[in-house]
Amino acid sequence: MASTVQGLAYKAFGLHIHSEFPLPELPLTGEPGLIGSVSVIQGDLKERWEAIPKITPSLGVSGHEVMFESKDTAIFAIQDGNTITVSPAPGADPDCIRLFILGSCMGILLMQKQILPLHGSALVIDGKAYALVGRSGAGKSTLASYLMDQGNPLISDDVIPVMVHNGYPFAVPGYPQQKLWQQSLDYLGMNSSLYRPLFERETKFAVPVHDRFHGEPLQLAGLFELSAAPEAPVSLQPIQGMERFHTLYHHTYQRAIVDRIGIREWHFGMLASFVGRLPMYRLTRPEQGFSAPQQTSLILEALQQQQVKEMNS
């Protein structure tokens, strides 16, 4: 394995990333990372993959190392919160490898560094960060994109690293790109021929958002959990009490990993350290139609009420 890493350094997720694999969507940087640095290297992992104890056929864990295999793409090893090793399969699609490096690998690495990765998008509204979470298809990226059109910069798309400082959660910027489904592009009147599909034949597109990106960590002042239900009106309710723990657990990026790498106690303690200071809401929308504008007005209304409450307390 190479001991010195050749290549450029990029900035994403609060990390200084030295990578042997080109990561063109990330900005280059000369500064150290807020959370630390990571090396992404190419290496032959065949023997290590054979030897590592398996938790599932495609996931292995041993001490400070997590390994996983994506057939026809690569074997990945994430070690000690500072090294990602990639062993590409013959003829693998580099775009696909990159999606894994910037997604699953970074999520696992952040947890190794004791940073909470939330699954969702974070945006700046009125100078504070708000997270949009929800299962796939709930409408996160459409709403995020609509909010960006209304002048609210993006902090992170898909994986939001959350750090806790003095009992307050902070959202750390990802990188200036949004992933949008064809349907979201249609709703938002965007032309997909201008954007690159994330993989061959995929209907999810990479949209660069350099001019609408907030590159500094910002206090996370609220979380909205999106869901779609048939014929449901657009509505918003606060999430209260212990259900808030469940919400954060549920929307932790790759939450299955939390148990498998033995960090559940850390994870729960981390949530407990700030959950009392993070307002949460459940936002429901009808399955059919484009309701981002109505959702946005409910969000803004909730934030206004929250401000009034804070001023009075």
Next chain:
Amino acid sequence: MNMNTADVLSLESVLVQREGNIASNMDGEKVMLNVKNGKYYNLGEVGGEIWTALASPVTAGRVVEIIRETFEVPEEIARQDVFAFLQSLLDEDLAGIVSQP
């Protein structure tokens, strides 16, 4: 809720935490996750003290003493509150009875 708390628990009952729970502090309150059923609990401040007292087998009477000393409450109130809380821990299977007099 069990209405016969007094019949089930006595001051000499020995109780202990069940395993498989992760507890943490949340602004002075003890919160807990039961790994088996995936439920989250807020034990509160007093409940947190009671939970901590059950780390190793202890009589209900000793728990009442600890709560009286810590929160300076009259014995009767401490006894009522501790018994009610211990019963809910038993109901939720978060604690178990080691021995009964």
